[in-house]
Amino acid sequence: MPPHVRILLGFVAGAALGVALFVAFGGEHAVVAAITSVTEPVGKLFLRALLLCVIPLVASSLVLGVTGLGDLRRLGRVGGKTLALTVVLSSISVIVGLAAANVVRPGDRLDPDVKAKLVAKYADKAQELSARAIADDKPLSEAIVGVIPDNIVAAMAKTPPDMLGLMLFALFVGVALALQKDEVKRPLVDVLEAVFKASSTMVRIVMLAAPVGVFCLLVTMTARFGFELLGALAVYVGCVLGALLFHQIVVYGAALRMLAGVSPIAFFSRAREAMLTAFSTSSSNATLPTALDITERRLTVPRPIASFVLTVGATANQNGTALFEGVTVLFLAQVFSVDLTLAQQATVLVLAVVAGIGTAGVPSASIPFIAIVLAQVGVPPEGIAIILGVDRFLDMCRTVLNVSGDMACAVIIAKSEGADVLQVEQPA
Numbered sequence: 001m002p003p004h005v006r007i008l009l010g011f012v013a014g015a016a017l018g019v020a021l022f023v024a025f026g027g028e029h030a031v032v033a034a035i036t037s038v039t040e041p042v043g044k045l046f047l048r049a050l051l052l053c054v055i056p057l058v059a060s061s062l063v064l065g066v067t068g069l070g071d072l073r074r075l076g077r078v079g080g081k082t083l084a085l086t087v088v089l090s091s092i093s094v095i096v097g098l099a100a101a102n103v104v105r106p107g108d109r110l111d112p113d114v115k116a117k118l119v120a121k122y123a124d125k126a127q128e129l130s131a132r133a134i135a136d137d138k139p140l141s142e143a144i145v146g147v148i149p150d151n152i153v154a155a156m157a158k159t160p161p162d163m164l165g166l167m168l169f170a171l172f173v174g175v176a177l178a179l180q181k182d183e184v185k186r187p188l189v190d191v192l193e194a195v196f197k198a199s200s201t202m203v204r205i206v207m208l209a210a211p212v213g214v215f216c217l218l219v220t221m222t223a224r225f226g227f228e229l230l231g232a233l234a235v236y237v238g239c240v241l242g243a244l245l246f247h248q249i250v251v252y253g254a255a256l257r258m259l260a261g262v263s264p265i266a267f268f269s270r271a272r273e274a275m276l277t278a279f280s281t282s283s284s285n286a287t288l289p290t291a292l293d294i295t296e297r298r299l300t301v302p303r304p305i306a307s308f309v310l311t312v313g314a315t316a317n318q319n320g321t322a323l324f325e326g327v328t329v330l331f332l333a334q335v336f337s338v339d340l341t342l343a344q345q346a347t348v349l350v351l352a353v354v355a356g357i358g359t360a361g362v363p364s365a366s367i368p369f370i371a372i373v374l375a376q377v378g379v380p381p382e383g384i385a386i387i388l389g390v391d392r393f394l395d396m397c398r399t400v401l402n403v404s405g406d407m408a409c410a411v412i413i414a415k416s417e418g419a420d421v422l423q424v425e426q427p428a
């Protein structure tokens with residue numbers, strides 16, 4: 001059975017069992033205990049094993065990607081295209097989100113009783129999260145200075161690791177290496193080649209457990225999920241999902257067709273295993289190893305370009321996150337009857353694009369950021385209480401867009417560099 005079919009089976013079985021448990025025994029002690037002590041830890045083991053492979057994989061593949069691009073002019077070109085696509089597509093995604101929230105106005109439709117209940121239920125957590133986010137918020141100049149880590153070991157040791165810092169370091173090493181004579185760089189390139197191959201094999205081994213891991217992640221998520229919340233917040237959830245789908249299908253579909261001349265259907269069908277992993281793990285970082293493998297083998301993007309665009313994109317190109325942040329800030333402003341002027345919405349747009357670039361690729365990474373933007377536009381940041389209950393589900397969905405967006409960018413850039421994309425698939 002091909003791997004993606006096994007993962008899909010784990011996914012469907014996990015979701016079905018979780019929903020059944022919720023419907024039959026929702027909240028009962030024995031079920032909660034079974035989930036907390038069995039499916040949750042097993043799901044986390046899978047996730048952690050994937051994340052464990054990320055640092056050696058990112059470091060080796062990015063350095064090799066940079067040296068593999070050949071000359072620095074080509075690197076500059078690919079880097080420039082990656083940056084331009086990221087900024088343009090992220091801006092479009094936030095505009096899609098803001099437009100959806102302005103047209104649907106989900107915040108006006110939230111029942112005041114539901115609002116009071118949600119605020120009460122999640123108040124403590126929301127307060128803690130928003131207080132921490134606002135305390136951690138640095139002035140712009142400090143945030144810019146912090147982009148370059150002064151200690152690469154400390155940057156990697158952070159939780160979650162400072163991927164932006166690691167990326168810059170790997171790029172720097174790659175550039176310096178590219179400037180060396182062949183006989184000087186050869187030994188290190190050989191070592192990195194071996195590190196890359198070994199970490200790819202590690203990922204493949206971990207992915208053998210994906211059907212079980214995904215099964216457990218889905219049971220945990222669905223058995224715990226507040227389905228009653230889905231009804232109360234249906235308009236908001238629908239607005240986020242509709243906007244995500246629109247961006248995924250229409251905007252990325254058009255970009256793939258017009259900029260790379262490939263059929264969006266073929267693209268999504270080949271990318272599905274990575275999209276499924278993104279949905280199950282809610283983490284771009286944890287999905288990166290799978291995304292790299294699929295982009296190279298199934299979308300036939302040359303390795304240096306796939307390595308460069310995907311590793312940079314996993315942190316920087318997060319259209320789903322940017323879009324979600326736009327809709328959510330507007331939704332909460334509507335709930336608290338704060339009328340955001342066009343200028344304020346433009347501020348939200350810029351902040352959401354920047355946040356999409358800066359947000360780490362781990363579950364719920366956008367929440368602290370939303371608290372900060374809310375505070376800036378005069379909405380109580382504790383308002384995030386209202387959406388915390390559905391965040392995990394929306395996180396799964398936005399991560400799919402984050403990951404498939406990176407893969408689409410890799411295809412577009414590879415095509416513009418003269419590569420033949422979506423050719424005959426290579427075997428695993």
Ligand code: ASP
Binds near residue numbers: 318320
């Ligand atoms: N979970 C998202 C990702 O890893 C980030 C977020 O929006 O919270 O891409």
